Amino acid sequence: MKKIYLCLLTCLVWLMGNPMQQMIAYAEPSKEPEISAQAAILMDVASDRVLFAKNADQPMKVASLTKIMTAIIAIEKGELDQLVRVSPKAVGIEGSSIYLKAGDQVPLRTLLYGLMLRSGNDAAMAIAEHIGGSVEGFVYLMNEKATYLGLKNTHFMNPHGLDKPNHYSSAHDLAILTSYALKNPVFREIVKTKVIALPWPGETWRHKFYNKNKLLRMYSYADGVKTGFTKQAGRTLVTSATKNGQQLVAVTLNDPNDWLDSTKMFEYGFRSYQLVTPLHKGQVIVRKMKDKKPLELVAGEDFRYPLTADEKKHKRFQIQPIISYPLQLVDKENISVGSARIYLNDQLLGSVPLLVKRSTESTFFSKWKQILFSWMVQGDKS
The missing domain is CATH 2.60.410.10 (D-Ala-D-Ala carboxypeptidase, C-terminal domain)
Structure with a gap:
């Protein structure tokens, strides 16, 4: 009898220590997830059908989720192996950094990994100046792309997402943007990468980038996309997950429990919806x-x-x-x-x-x- 009690206690402790498993354990077949995000959405990538939404069209600050747009424009318009010369303006930007130096010549591919895995604001600036000719020119391309994709509650003012008046998006718009970007094989490969070692200018060693997206290690079906945080935006997150050939995108804005909430939405989606052809x-x-x-x-x-x-x-x-x-x-x-x-x-x-x-x-x-x-x-x- 003691062995049975001990076994039950062990299972209980394991469940308490594993919030993802807790969520899976109590999930009901058709019950929508309860989440703490101010705004959120779950979307099917193949069809763009919305499976769950909470304040999804509310314009909000989105922090580094901005870099999803920066990345897809750079991938579509740039040459991945072309060297990008880093300007003093790019080096001087505040916030997350991959520690570029003025005068560095870095392949665009390396900058994209630094942008999406480490959220480098300096990488965003270098990419913007390279692709758009100037930051202002690149921001024009960002808003042009937003219009093309039908993003009705989105406007960009910079390529990195630092808080600025009139820089905003919505959970729904970010899901549409991410669904579009995930159909690009280069983007898809970058955002699912957990760690990568790439050549660094002027060095014989390779620079390792570790992905800040913890869901890639916490949730077995996760395969993207981007984290974000500023004081005004709070914690922001876009993630993707694929199960049995079905890929979903989850967005949470201003969410202190973003990892758990994203997993709840994924489990709800995979459990409640099945792809038909x-x-x-x-x-x-x-x-x-x-x-x-x-x-x-x-x-x-x-x-x-x-x-x-x-x-x-x-x-x-x-x-x-x-x-x-x-x-x-x-x-x-x-x-x-x-x-x-x-x-x-x-x-x-x-x-x-x-x-x-x-x-x-x-x-x-x-x-x-x-x-x-x-x-x-x-x-x-x-």
């Missing part, structure tokens, strides 16, 4: 005729969407092809001629490109026509 890449949507020959219009990519168990019971998907390019002008395959819109119970979920494919049926019959024609010609000759 109503449309597969290459699936025939509609068949058309061109010059008396059949063409197949197919889905250009998979479309995946998360559903609850109850939604799966009553789901009714509809696919609507929208042809916006004249088929008579099509002269080769894999040309996008429109989109396929996906509806669930008459509600629009999203769309995928509609591509042209030659009908396999056409190829089959055309070969037989050629054979029959050759026989007829030979018969006439004889």
Whole structure:
């Protein structure tokens, strides 16, 4: 009996010492998580469907989560192996640093790891001056990108996130931005890195960057993204996690319990929603005729969407092809001629490109026509 009590006591102590396990232990199948963040959101990356939200559209200070935008712009516009010359202005910035020196020439790739793993404000400034020509030029690119992505409650004033009037975003906007960025393989690789050793200018040794994102070590499904803190913003965090092929993004703003709250949201999302694929890449949507020959219009990519168990019971998907390019002008395959819109119970979920494919049926019959024609010609000759 004593052994049983001792075993139970050991398990209890372990649970008390492991808040992540506590959360998993008491979670209920459909109950939304209770979190302490002032604002938060949980979003599915494949579809951008919001699975949980709390004050998600409230504009707030976001601290170093700003660097998610800085990173994706640098990745898209810069050359990763190009050397970046560090200016005195970049070195003089306050806050988190990777200890750059004026005159250093550092590969953009190294600066990006310093930016996202160590939250280097000096790295943010060096990147901004290199990509934008000036900090002001880079901030223009940041706000231009925010407009392109439809971020309605976001405005940037600097590339690092230090508190400044008129510098803000929302949990929802940050989730949209991060979902977009995670579709870039370079960004995805950087933010999931726990530690990396990279060459350092003027030194024979390699500089090690350890990721400040503790969730990468605390939660087995975590694979990104960025931490943040200022006195005005409080603790801010964007994290991502992938389980069974489903990737989710969690955002918490001004949250003293950010690690635990993010894990609660992930467990809720993975438990309550399951990805379904109503449309597969290459699936025939509609068949058309061109010059008396059949063409197949197919889905250009998979479309995946998360559903609850109850939604799966009553789901009714509809696919609507929208042809916006004249088929008579099509002269080769894999040309996008429109989109396929996906509806669930008459509600629009999203769309995928509609591509042209030659009908396999056409190829089959055309070969037989050629054979029959050759026989007829030979018969006439004889």
